[in-house]
Amino acid sequence: MSLQWSDSLEIALDLMELHPEVDPLKLHFNELRQWILDLDRFGDDPNHCGERVLEAIQLAWIAEMD
Secondary structure (H helix, E strand, C coil): CCECCCCHHHHHHHHHHHCCCCCHHHCCHHHHHHHHHHCCCECCCHHHCCHHHHHHHHHHHHHHHC
16 A cells, blocks of 8 residues: 555654654755655655645654654
8 A cells, every 4th residue: 555645644654764863853845755755655646745744744753753
């Protein structure tokens, strides 16, 4: 099953696993977007992503770090 933009927690968990040294607060949205698109499990339309979607993924990542 592929990940969609709405799967913010699952995406965040995958990113945490691939980039454990990264502070998501210091990550630029264009870099975050590309990392998501590069995930093997990601399969949604790249054009359906906006700032709010990336913000939700970033917030999920931060919440999981605590």
